[in-house]
Amino acid sequence: MIIEERASTHVYHQRRMLTQEELAQKESLCVHEQPAYCSASCPLKLDTKEMIHAIAHEDWTKALNLYGKIAPFPHLLSRGCEAPCEANCKLCSLDGGDGISIHKLEQAVAEFGLESKGRKLPRMKKKKSIAIFGSGLFCLFLAGELHKKAYPVTIYCKEENIADFLSKETAFATDEDIRQTQIQLEKTDIQFKFAAPVMDRISFDAIDNYRTSFDILCMEYQLAASLCGTLDYDEHLVFSRTYNLVTANTSGVLEAAYAAKRAALTVDRLAQNLDPANTRGEEGPCETSLFTDMTDVTPAPSYLASGAITRELAVKEASRCIQCHCDACIKGCAYLSHYKKFPRILTREIYNNVSIIMGDHMMNKPINACSLCGQCTFTCPNGYDMGEICHIARENMVSTGKMPLAPHEFALMDMFFSNNDAFLVGKQPGFEQCRYVFFPGCQAAAIAPDTVFEAYKDLCSRLEGGVALILGCCGAISDWAGRYTLYQDTMDFLDQELANLGNPVVIAGCPTCMKELTHHTQLTLTGIWDILSEIGLPSSAKGLSVPAAIHDSCGARGNSHIQQTVRKLVSETGCELVDTPYSGDLSPCCGYGGLTAYANKEVAKEMTEKCLERSDKPYITYCMACRDRFVREGRQSKHLLELIYGTDAGAPPDISQKRYNRLNLKNRLLTEIWGKEIPEMQCEFKVTYTEEAAKMMDERMILQSDVIQVLNHLRKTKEAVLDSETGLSITRMRIGNVTFWVKYTETKDGYLVHSAYSHRMNIITRQ
Amino acid sequence: MQDKNYYTIDPQGKLKCMKCQVPLVKGKAKFMYLDNGFPVELPVCPVCGFVYVPEELALGKVLSVEKALEDK
Ligand SMILES: [Zn+2]
Numbered sequence: 136m137i138i139e140e141r142a143s144t145h146v147y148h149q150r151r152m153l154t155q156e157e158l159a160q161k162e163s164l165c166v167h168e169q170p171a172y173c174s175a176s177c178p179l180k181l182d183t184k185e186m187i188h189a190i191a192h193e194d195w196t197k198a199l200n201l202y203g204k205i206a207p208f209p210h211l212l213s214r215g216c217e218a219p220c221e222a223n224c225k226l227c228s229l230d231g232g233d234g235i236s237i238h239k240l241e242q243a244v245a246e247f248g249l250e251s252k253g254r255k256l257p258r259m260k261k262k263k264s265i266a267i268f269g270s271g272l273f274c275l276f277l278a279g280e281l282h283k284k285a286y287p288v289t290i291y292c293k294e295e296n297i298a299d300f301l302s303k304e305t306a307f308a309t310d311e312d313i314r315q316t317q318i319q320l321e322k323t324d325i326q327f328k329f330a331a332p333v334m335d336r337i338s339f340d341a342i343d344n345y346r347t348s349f350d351i352l353c354m355e356y357q358l359a360a361s362l363c364g365t366l367d368y369d370e371h372l373v374f375s376r377t378y379n380l381v382t383a384n385t386s387g388v389l390e391a392a393y394a395a396k397r398a399a400l401t402v403d404r405l406a407q408n409l410d411p412a413n414t415r416g417e418e419g420p421c422e423t424s425l426f427t428d429m430t431d432v433t434p435a436p437s438y439l440a441s442g443a444i445t446r447e448l449a450v451k452e453a454s455r456c457i458q459c460h461c462d463a464c465i466k467g468c469a470y471l472s473h474y475k476k477f478p479r480i481l482t483r484e485i486y487n488n489v490s491i492i493m494g495d496h497m498m499n500k501p502i503n504a505c506s507l508c509g510q511c512t513f514t515c516p517n518g519y520d521m522g523e524i525c526h527i528a529r530e531n532m533v534s535t536g537k538m539p540l541a542p543h544e545f546a547l548m549d550m551f552f553s554n555n556d557a558f559l560v561g562k563q564p565g566f567e568q569c570r571y572v573f574f575p576g577c578q579a580a581a582i583a584p585d586t587v588f589e590a591y592k593d594l595c596s597r598l599e600g601g602v603a604l605i606l607g608c609c610g611a612i613s614d615w616a617g618r619y620t621l622y623q624d625t626m627d628f629l630d631q632e633l634a635n636l637g638n639p640v641v642i643a644g645c646p647t648c649m650k651e652l653t654h655h656t657q658l659t660l661t662g663i664w665d666i667l668s669e670i671g672l673p674s675s676a677k678g679l680s681v682p683a684a685i686h687d688s689c690g691a692r693g694n695s696h697i698q699q700t701v702r703k704l705v706s707e708t709g710c711e712l713v714d715t716p717y718s719g720d721l722s723p724c725c726g727y728g729g730l731t732a733y734a735n736k737e738v739a740k741e742m743t744e745k746c747l748e749r750s751d752k753p754y755i756t757y758c759m760a761c762r763d764r765f766v767r768e769g770r771q772s773k774h775l776l777e778l779i780y781g782t783d784a785g786a787p788p789d790i791s792q793k794r795y796n797r798l799n800l801k802n803r804l805l806t807e808i809w810g811k812e813i814p815e816m817q818c819e820f821k822v823t824y825t826e827e828a829a830k831m832m833d834e835r836m837i838l839q840s841d842v843i844q845v846l847n848h849l850r851k852t853k854e855a856v857l858d859s860e861t862g863l864s865i866t867r868m869r870i871g872n873v874t875f876w877v878k879y880t881e882t883k884d885g886y887l888v889h890s891a892y893s894h895r896m897n898i899i900t901r902q
Numbered sequence: 903m904q905d906k907n908y909y910t911i912d913p914q915g916k917l918k919c920m921k922c923q924v925p926l927v928k929g930k931a932k933f934m935y936l937d938n939g940f941p942v943e944l945p946v947c948p949v950c951g952f953v954y955v956p957e958e959l960a961l962g963k964v965l966s967v968e969k970a971l972e973d974k
Contacts, residue, residue: 141936499973539936539972853921856945856954860916865954876955894960895968896935898944900951 165479175423190453199248207279209245215388232434243449269355276395508724529617542734557797570600576645581793583784584800646690675781678710684750687722688758727760789833821885913945922949
């Protein structure tokens with residue numbers, strides 16, 4: 136069986152993995168980049184979270200820069216702001232604690248914030264000039280906003296000096312606030328026309344005269360309203376189209392600041408001869424769908440509840456901020472942690488990766504590194520399914536011929552092996568028609584063949600109506616690889632075998648098989664855990680003598696029935712179970728799922744380590760792949776069925792042993808259950824391996840059967856080279872998409888293998 | 903015109919073709935993978951054309967180029 140390598144990627148062949156709408160819908164579920172609750176409620180769009188972060192790190196310059204972006208006069212705004220953000224602080228939701236005193240922190244920023252030392256780049260003044268008539272907070276803030284936008288601004292007011300001008304509507308401010316604001320104003324080139332004669336005899340005609348010297352006119356609301364009974368104006372745009380005047384009726388400091396911000400944008404649009412109503416972008420407070428896990432947060436009082444605001448107290452208070460953000464998915468997932476990307480970003484990058492034709496496909500590795508385990512569908516407050524995205528991407532890449540074969544070929548060949556050489560189907564002797572068929576799964580046969588043997592014998596002896604057996608792969612491997620056609624073929628193959636047995640009730644030995652087999656809709660399915668729960672444990676059942684932790688299978692995610700039944704069975708073996716975090720539906724994948732163990736060993740290892748962080752106790756699994764990977768990492772680990780049948784699968788088998796185990800189990804069942812005679816495999820020569828060679832072959836995914844094929848080829852062709860330096864002979868053979876090389880010495884009855892290696896590149900001679 | 907070779911190994915008489923019983927010589931070969939070809943010079947049997955790919959080459963340069971091409 137050979138799977139074809141992908142065709143040329145230079146051929147234009149494309150299919151969208153998601154529509155733009157589907158992509159947007161999926162991305163919207165990831166709330167990581169949503170604004171914090173404090174920022175969302177600020178009409179001025181202060182990056183409150185970042186500002187508090189800067190204070191906590193004593194970076195007052197940065198804090199003031201952030202605050203100054205939204206506050207042209209920090210002293211005044213920070214003193215008078217109504218601070219709707221405070222009530223929205225997530226810490227307010229904890230009983231017995233205070234939200235962050237954001238308002239007072241802003242005052243600290245105004246007071247302690249050092250002006251940015253860096254020289255400001257001289258900005259070209261804009262051509263269009265603005266006149267503001269009147270005084271009060273709206274006029275002051277608007278002047279400040281327009282100055283920031285580099286418009287030449289002239290203020291016409293009744294007041295006779297700057298102190299009088301600043302005293303209007305600023306009763307809330309301290310003398311120091313006013314003094315600082317005045318210093319700040321004097322540094323600007325905002326022009327003041329104090330005691331302006333026009334203010335005494337204000338009329339539309341009088342104002343209109345100024346349109347020759349100024350491009351845009353702005354006015355204090357009371358003044359504008361006094362010119363005409365009711366002023367026809369748009370409250371959001373703070374603009375009267377009838378009178379071609381920018382003005383705003385505000386009360387309160389924050390409202391004045393927000394109106395000034397909108398007015399400045401309106402001026403900007405007008406200055407460019409654009410309609411002020413169009414393309415303004417998002418303004419004002421916004422909704423946020425951020426999720427913040429508060430489980431580990433303890434309530435605490437504010438450091439600034441009373442008394443003077445000092446630098447030290449402000450830093451302490453800012454340090455109380457939990458910097459609201461959502462990392463619920465990444466905390467539990469080694470895959471997302473490895474790539475340090477949140478699902479929204481990762482999805483977008485994967486989508487782009489799949490869409491491009493030529494060039495680097497940097498996301499091929501991440502697409503194939505996800506274990507498709509579904510943990511994020513439970514850890515994410517919105518149930519983001521990163522596995523689904525990666526799976527769709529894999530299917531897309533396969534169907535468009537963009538998927539390299541290297542990541543999955545070994546696993547797919549292993550599936551073929553399970554469903555060909557190692558495949559076995561049989562009815563319980565003495566039964567023409569069986570009520571059940573036991574389907575232990577390929578990994579159980581590969582890792583714990585004796586356990587499978589005992590389980591089958593037990594089921595045969597204790598269940599009524601006969602139990603057939605199928606040794607094979609459920610198709611999960613082709614499903615995970617995104618090879619839809621292969622998966623369909625496997626489904627059809629199993630359907631046929633099951634139909635031949637008369638579609639008995641399938642007893643799955645593995646939750647993942649069970650999940651895959653639900654796609655065969657005609658089947659009645661159950662798990663061996665349910666059968667054993669019903670008929671009771673055999674006398675061989677014996678739990679561990681020390682407390683252990685359950686590691687839930689990804690296949691059982693969302694299925695509390697399986698999770699609970701397994702716990703009940705383990706308890707019945709007399710094993711004490713400890714509670715651990717990330718159990719049940721939150722369980723991380725061991726690294727086998729989604730073929731991560733084949734496609735990306737590094738990430739797979741991190742996944743295993745993540746699982747082992749959950750507890751330092753021995754693990755009891757109900758998936759054989761989990762058991763295998765945990766033992767490989769040095770953790771005592773048992774499969775549920777090992778406990779129940781008193782078997783010990785022992786040290787983890789290497790990839791060749793996993794194949795022999797499946798063949799041997801098949802032969803053992805055929806001889807011991809079905810009484811067949813198995814002719815002993817005759818090999819013309821004997822192959823032995825140095826310890827080092829056996830180890831490196833496991834790492835390099837080279838099977839002993841590959842080596843034997845290469846040596847058979849050698850015997851036919853005599854093609855080999857002798858390296859006089861090492862004394863080793865080296866031969867090779869291309870098998871499918873891979874060239875295997877074997878370094879050997881001859882022995883009296885065969886070969887001793889010293890090393891084996893492979894490459895996928897094909898080599899040809901040229902002239 | 904001289905071909906650019908991505909890799910060159912001279913067997914320096916240390917390797918012998920066991921079938922033809924002659925020393926391997928430096929010869930022209932080409933690696934092909936996923937649409938791409940790389941001219942190289944490797945130990946080749948002058949009689950039967952057996953091209954030898956040393957372990958260090960397979961696990962080093964060849965593997966890294968394979969990985970890079972799989973991301974194309
Ligand atoms: Zn030769």
